[in-house]
Amino acid sequence: xxxxxxxxxxxxxxxxxxxxxxxxxxxxxxxxxxxxxxxxxxxxxxxxxxxxxxxxxxxxxxxxxxxxxxxxxxxxxxxxxxxxxxxxxxxxxxxxxxxxxxxxxxxxxxxxxxxxxxxxxxxxxxxxxxxxxxxxxxxxxxxxxxxxxxxxxxxxxxxxxxxxxxxxxxxxxxxxxxxxxxxxxxxxxxxxxxxxxxxxxxxxxxxxxxxxxxxxxxxxxxxxxxxxxxxxxxxxxxxxxxxxxxxxxxxxxxxxxxxxxxxxxxxxxxxxxxxxxxxxxxxxxxxxxxxxxxxxxxxxxxxxxxxxxxxxxxxxxxxxxxxxxxxxxxxxxxxxxxxxxxxxxxxxxxxxxxxxxxxxxxxxxxxxxxxxxxxxx
Numbered sequence: 043x044x045x046x047x048x049x050x051x052x053x054x055x056x057x058x059x060x061x062x063x064x065x066x067x068x069x070x071x072x073x074x075x076x077x078x079x080x081x082x083x084x085x086x087x088x089x090x091x092x093x094x095x096x097x098x099x100x101x102x103x104x105x106x107x108x109x110x111x112x113x114x115x116x117x118x119x120x121x122x123x124x125x126x127x128x129x130x131x132x133x134x135x136x137x138x139x140x141x142x143x144x145x146x147x148x149x150x151x152x153x154x155x156x157x158x159x160x161x162x163x164x165x166x167x168x169x170x171x172x173x174x175x176x177x178x179x180x181x182x183x184x185x186x187x188x189x190x191x192x193x194x195x196x197x198x199x200x201x202x203x204x205x206x207x208x209x210x211x212x213x214x215x216x217x218x219x220x221x222x223x224x225x226x227x228x229x230x231x232x233x234x235x236x237x238x239x240x241x242x243x244x245x246x247x248x249x250x251x252x253x254x255x256x257x258x259x260x261x262x263x264x265x266x267x268x269x270x271x272x273x274x275x276x277x278x279x280x281x282x283x284x285x286x287x288x289x290x291x292x293x294x295x296x297x298x299x300x301x302x303x304x305x306x307x308x309x310x311x312x313x314x315x316x317x318x319x320x321x322x323x324x325x326x327x328x329x330x331x332x333x334x335x336x337x338x339x340x341x342x343x344x345x346x347x348x349x350x351x352x353x354x355x356x357x358x359x360x361x362x363x364x365x366x367x368x369x370x371x372x373x374x375x376x377x378x379x380x381x382x383x384x385x386x387x388x389x390x391x392x393x394x395x396x397x398x399x400x401x402x403x404x405x406x407x408x409x410x411x412x413x414x415x416x417x418x419x
Contacts, residue, residue, distance in 0.1 A: 083126060083151065088114065091156045092130065095147055099161055100134070103143065107134040108251075111312070117148075125152045133312060135305040139367040141342035142305035142312050181334040181359045182419035185298060240275035241296050242268065243331075245287055246303040247314040249279030254303045257340075257374030261301045261381050268385035269298070284316045290331050291323075291356075297331040299338075299385075299417075301377055306341025306364065308349055323352040332356040336384075336391065336417060338408075339363040340377050345409035354411060360391055365409040372402040384417040391417060 092114065096104055104110060112132040119126050130147040149159040242265025248254035258278055265274035273296070277286050282304075290297060305312040310319035326332065337358045344350070345363035353361050362380075364373070379398035383389040389397075392414030399405050 087151065087154060091128075091149065091151060094156060095130070095149060095159055096132065099147075099159070100132070100145065103134050106137060108137040109135045111135065111315075123152065125150050125157075127158075133305075133317065135312060136342075136367075137370075139342055139369050140303070140305045140340060140364065140373065141367045142307045142310075142317075144307055144309065178359075178413060178415070178419060181413070184295075184334045185419050239273065239296050240290065240294055241265070241270075241273040242299045242301075243275045243277070243290050243294070243297060244301050245277040245282045245313075247279060247282040247312065248304050251370060253371050253374045257303055257377055258301070260378045264378070264381045264385060265299060268381075280314055282314045284313050284318050284322065287313060287318060288322070288326065292326050292328055292331060294331040297335050299336045299381070300331075301338045301340070301381065303340040303374055303377065306339065306344040306349070308343050308346040310349060311339060311341045311344060320348040320352040323349065324355055326356060329356040332358050334359045336360040337362065338377060338380065340368060340373050342367045345411075350409075350411065358412060360410065360412040360414070362391075362395060362408055362410050364407065366407050368404070368407055372404055373407065375402045376404055376408065388416055388418060390415055 092112070096110060110132060112130055114128055114130045117127050117129050127150045128148070130149070132145045132147060134143045134145070136142070144163070146162050147159065148161075150157045242262070244258045244262040244265060246254045246258040255278065258276060262274055262276040275290070277283075287302075290300070302311065310317045310322075332353070333356065335358050337353060337360065339345075339362070342364045343366065345361075345365040350361065350363065353363075376395075376398045379401060380391075380394050383394035383398060384391050387394075392410055395408055395410055395414075396405070399407055
């Protein structure tokens with residue numbers, strides 16, 4: 043039987059109970075997704091091979107990790123030698139910081155035995171982007187159209203606009219990405235606008251890290267206070283998937299602020315079951331949510347290329363992310379402090395970030411690119 047190429051998702055426990063600061067963190071259950079007809083080999087054999095490689099080659103890295111995630115791909119087969127060749131990408135999520143380390147492993151299974159193991163660090167893809175931050179006037183237009191009553195240019199006015207296209211001013215005929223007028227919005231886009239309407243989005247996949255959960259909920263409540271009831275969204279744990287988060291970044295033309303807490307590396311951030319990589323961010327089309335939004339990524343070493351370049355290519359108003367390995371516990375407090383300062387106290391964003399970072403002994407831990415002025419334009 044000829045084998046088909048496919049993927050297996052692996053999530054390995056590194057302990058039943060871990061401690062983060064003074065709080066207990068429950069490790070997630072082992073999760074393996076395998077279609078045996080795709081691989082032609084038992085799940086037990088593949089799991090044993092993955093466990094053996096990780097334990098033997100990455101023992102010390104596994105010991106300091108809260109969780110190990112990865113995916114396995116069948117790349118080729120040699121029937122003459124009864125050999126199956128695999129490529130496995132492994133992501134180690136650290137216990138004490140929001141650092142994610144990515145390794146690529148190539149190996150073969152010959153007659154049920156693991157052979158020819160080779161390990162490399164996952165390469166960081168270089169992206170050619172235009173690092174141009176949108177002017178404040180453009181962002182003021184987006185913020186102004188959203189913060190004011192939606193009736194001015196809302197869904198309830200679209201039918202009237204179509205019937206009388208001459209009554210709308212040029213500034214009102216712009217969508218959030220300034221490329222299409224509301225008159226020409228496709229029906230599919232109109233339906234999407236009904237679902238993605240958040241002005242503030244708080245996300246974390248780390249539902250077993252208490253400080254990540256409490257920090258995300260606190261930011262979510264701050265967004266609700268600042269933007270109004272019903273205009274804040276939260277994606278926590280299983281709901282924080284690549285598809286869900288990408289939907290907001292692409293279609294939520296009302297999005298003004300996004301806060302994310304979780305593990306990361308210079309090439310991406312870890313979400314539930316998968317990762318939002320620099321290449322994925324670079325390819326977001328459309329990018330109405332990211333455009334002119336203030337983004338804060340509480341993930342280690344994400345204020346570095348290629349991820350930083352990918353975000354800036356989508357023209358956020360402000361991009362803030364971890365410049366070093368961010369400690370679990372204190373770093374979330376910086377997030378909470380920052381959003382209260384800029385949204386409720388109306389302090390300049392650069393000053394708020396510096397003050398909040400210093401307050402929790404994390405001066406210089408976050409980098410800021412773009413507009414550092416007041417959030418409210």
